[in-house]
Amino acid sequence: LKWRYFFLPGLTRSSSMEWLFRASRTNKNLKALDDDPAHTWREAVVGKDLPNGAVCAGRDNDGWVFVARSKAGDLGKLIVSVGKVRKFAFPSGACETAEVLTVEEGWIASWVSVAKGQALPDGVVPVGEDTHGQTFVVR
Structure with missing residues (x-):
């Protein structure tokens, strides 16, 4: 199975670490990633x-936290x-209504650490921008 990486929207301005989202196929009969995100x-x-x-980002004082995006494009x-x-x-x-990041059936998500300034792996997918440039999910 081949690992493919996705860079997701979020806030990186004050973060010293960036996080990558990694998905792998659990069924070889699924379509290739390029054909079916x-x-x-x-x-x-x-x-x-x-x-x-x-996609779960962990747990905080509020409870289980999932990656969300508002209709205006804010990450939260x-x-x-x-x-x-x-x-x-x-x-x-x-x-009251927003979007949650989901992984399609047959794929498994995990978080991967990437140090600030480190080159991004091939295959990352940008999904948002703000006044500072591209935005990515961090936790």
């Missing part, structure tokens, strides 16, 4: 079920409670 953004709504395949977190979307947290404020 392994990740997508799916709508999530407060009070509704967390979409299948949501989605917090769940008992499998339901409890709230979103974005620099621009709270909202």
